[in-house]
Amino acid sequence: xxxxxxxxxxxxxxxxxxxxxxxxxxxxxxxxxxxxxxxxxxxxxxxxxxxxxxxxxxxxxxxxxxxxxxxxxxxxxxxxxxxxxxxxxxxxxxxxxxxxxxxxxxxxxxxxxxxxxxxxxxxxxxxxxxxxxxxxxxxxxxxxxxxxxxxxxxxxxxxxxxxxxxxxxxxxxxxxxxxxxxxxxxxxxxxxxxxxxxxxxxxxxxxxxxxxxxxxxxxxxxxxxxxxxxxxxxxxxxxxxxxxxxxxxxxxxxxxxxxxxxxxxxxxxxxxxxxxxxxxxxxxx
Amino acid sequence: xxxxxxxxxxxxxxxxxxxxxxxxxxxxxxxxxxxxxxxxxxxxxxxxxxxxxxxxxxxxxxxxxxxxxxxxxxxxxxxxxxxxxxxxxxxxxxxxxxxxxxxxxxxxxxxxxxxxxxxxxxxxxxxxxxxxxxxxxxxxxxxxxxxxxxxxxxxxxxxxxxxxxxxxxxxxxxxxxxxxxxxxxxxxxxxxxxxxxxxxxxxxxxxxxxxxxxxxxxxxxxxxxxxxxxxxxxxxxxxxxxxxxxxxxxxxxxxxxxxxxxxxxxxxxxxxxxxxxxxxxxxxxxxxxxxxxxxxxxxxxxxxxxxxxxxxxxxxxxxxxxxxxxxxxxxxxxxxxxxxxx
Numbered sequence: 001x002x003x004x005x006x007x008x009x010x011x012x013x014x015x016x017x018x019x020x021x022x023x024x025x026x027x028x029x030x031x032x033x034x035x036x037x038x039x040x041x042x043x044x045x046x047x048x049x050x051x052x053x054x055x056x057x058x059x060x061x062x063x064x065x066x067x068x069x070x071x072x073x074x075x076x077x078x079x080x081x082x083x084x085x086x087x088x089x090x091x092x093x094x095x096x097x098x099x100x101x102x103x104x105x106x107x108x109x110x111x112x113x114x115x116x117x118x119x120x121x122x123x124x125x126x127x128x129x130x131x132x133x134x135x136x137x138x139x140x141x142x143x144x145x146x147x148x149x150x151x152x153x154x155x156x157x158x159x160x161x162x163x164x165x166x167x168x169x170x171x172x173x174x175x176x177x178x179x180x181x182x183x184x185x186x187x188x189x190x191x192x193x194x195x196x197x198x199x200x201x202x203x204x205x206x207x208x209x210x211x212x213x214x215x216x217x218x219x220x221x222x223x224x225x226x227x228x229x230x231x232x233x234x235x236x237x238x239x240x241x242x243x244x245x246x247x248x249x250x251x252x253x254x255x256x257x258x259x260x261x262x263x264x265x266x267x268x269x270x271x272x273x274x275x276x277x278x279x280x281x282x283x284x285x
Numbered sequence: 286x287x288x289x290x291x292x293x294x295x296x297x298x299x300x301x302x303x304x305x306x307x308x309x310x311x312x313x314x315x316x317x318x319x320x321x322x323x324x325x326x327x328x329x330x331x332x333x334x335x336x337x338x339x340x341x342x343x344x345x346x347x348x349x350x351x352x353x354x355x356x357x358x359x360x361x362x363x364x365x366x367x368x369x370x371x372x373x374x375x376x377x378x379x380x381x382x383x384x385x386x387x388x389x390x391x392x393x394x395x396x397x398x399x400x401x402x403x404x405x406x407x408x409x410x411x412x413x414x415x416x417x418x419x420x421x422x423x424x425x426x427x428x429x430x431x432x433x434x435x436x437x438x439x440x441x442x443x444x445x446x447x448x449x450x451x452x453x454x455x456x457x458x459x460x461x462x463x464x465x466x467x468x469x470x471x472x473x474x475x476x477x478x479x480x481x482x483x484x485x486x487x488x489x490x491x492x493x494x495x496x497x498x499x500x501x502x503x504x505x506x507x508x509x510x511x512x513x514x515x516x517x518x519x520x521x522x523x524x525x526x527x528x529x530x531x532x533x534x535x536x537x538x539x540x541x542x543x544x545x546x547x548x549x550x551x552x553x554x555x556x557x558x559x560x561x562x563x564x565x566x567x568x569x570x571x572x573x574x575x576x577x578x579x580x581x582x583x584x585x586x587x588x589x590x591x592x593x594x595x596x597x598x599x600x601x602x603x604x605x606x607x608x609x610x611x612x613x614x615x616x617x618x619x620x621x622x623x624x625x626x627x
Binding site: 011012013014015016018058060061062063064065084086087088089090101103246247248250251253254255256257258260261262263264282283 | 364532549556563
């Protein structure tokens with residue numbers, strides 16, 4: 001019979017822990033960065049995670065949804081979630097009063113394989129809201145700078161007004177230990193001093209050694225396809241290309257079934273998958 | 286394993302004595318040829334020769350709809366106590382149904398075990414009963430026609446008596462409580478059991494070859510059978526509801542009319558429902574019915590094998606027996622296989 005006969009020993013895996021939204025930082029239209037702190041001081045101090053992992057966030061009276069963590073575990077105390085107002089739970093989240101109570105459980109998912117990434121070059125490629133999970137990896141790498149070789153960020157937004165973490169990323173441009181390449185598809189306003197064009201254009205002239213580099217991609221489906229093409233042209237091995245995927249997740253722990261892709265649970269085996277995983281799972285991208 | 290004999294005339298008294306271990310539920314007749322696990326007080330209410338109930342045992346462990354948490358703005362989320370739930374003795378579980386529970390144990394166990402499921406496992410005793418296959422049964426092909434664990438007691442009918450295998454300490458307590466009703470197993474009982482076993486084996490009318498199906502499913506990923514099934518399938522989810530191993534659930538919050546709080550609930554879900562893979566913002570990863578049908582088969586026969594080392598099908602025949610559109614798993618598998626034959 002099962003190993004789980006005694007219930008006091010298995011705490012409720014679905015229980016959201018009380019937390020508060022201690023700061024809300026508006027980003028762009030319908031996107032905000034929520035800083036969240038657990039009520040329990042020990043939990044607030046000790047809660048740790050890997051870049052690429054996610055939490056399940058509950059808005060009392062509305063429901064629960066998965067959100068990738070945008071902050072880095074190198075900066076403990078609060079977790080930051082970059083959220084687009086797009087559905088039922090996020091709609092309610094945007095209407096909460098300052099210091100409102102929410103519920104958080106996690107962290108879930110595999111996160112980026114940091115042990116493998118260390119000692120290599122990092123190439124982060126983000127489009128739109130795809131910057132949300134990659135920001136965690138970016139700050140993790142910058143805060144552990146000596147563990148990595150070169151660090152390159154390529155981030156494309158539709159226009160300057162839709163660039164997430166814009167001022168934070170602009171501040172990285174003159175930092176010597178990271179190659180921060182930002183682009184916008186269009187700039188009607190004329191305020192943008194940087195590059196205009198799609199994110200794949202940033203590959204032109206980029207010197208990178210594919211044998212000693214891991215690429216991490218997150219963004220809309222169409223961007224995935226074009227970025228993959230660029231990486232494969234440059235002879236990136238399929239298991240050195242990492243992607244963060246989105247699915248319907250209702251439990252976060254491999255029970256409810258919704259995030260199943262072929263024979264992988266996005267919530268357990270992902271949300272970070274290699275391109276090789278994606279080839280094996282026809283539905284994945 | 287400890288094995289004793291229960292003469293058939295003692296079954297009624299035995300069932301009566303089991304009531305000290307909980308409310309007794311067993312297969313009861315609901316209509317012409319349809320049966321359901323339901324509370325019984327007397328052995329005469331039990332459909333002893335029933336081949337399959339409409340819903341499998343999972344309804345006792347994961348309720349069709351259940352409260353996960355009560356919540357309010359002040360108190361946050363609190364799981365309801367399951368201590369108040371009554372103890373049950375489910376009598377008449379067939380080997381395929383018990384195998385179904387063992388598969389659910391795999392899914393709901395692991396690092397983040399489902400505390401609701403395992404609390405019920407403690408409160409619900411399972412007493413198995415052997416059966417004879419009908420034209421829908423293919424448990425012999427899935428290797429689930431016999432069961433050696435996952436029950437407290439298991440009764441095998443050997444004409445005039447039952448051989449009773451004792452599977453757990455709780456099962457032993459039950460046997461001890463009814464000790465006077467049991468007899469020692471004789472040589473002729475052993476022979477009767479073996480003869481019955483052969484008779485049962487020879488009674489299977491349906492066979493399905495599952496051994497190398499995962500590889501064939503990969504080969505036939507683009508097979509047109511998925512589109513053919515999709516044209517028949519109503520996406521009603523009946524096959525998921527009646528499946529002993531379908532465990533998917535949907536989570537939703539309900540608030541009280543006065544807004545003072547509410548409940549987080551979960552209910553059985555089906556991967557055939559259109560909104561199953563829908564995410565906020567409107568993107569549906571399986572908008573097409575053919576992709577949902579394929580996913581269901583792929584998960585049971587291919588995905589589950591990768592994850593847990595065995596397919597999540599126990600050959601009970603329910604999906605075929607209760608599909609309102611006549612979708613037949615055996616036919617689907619045969620089509621996949623025959624088309625690969627040169």
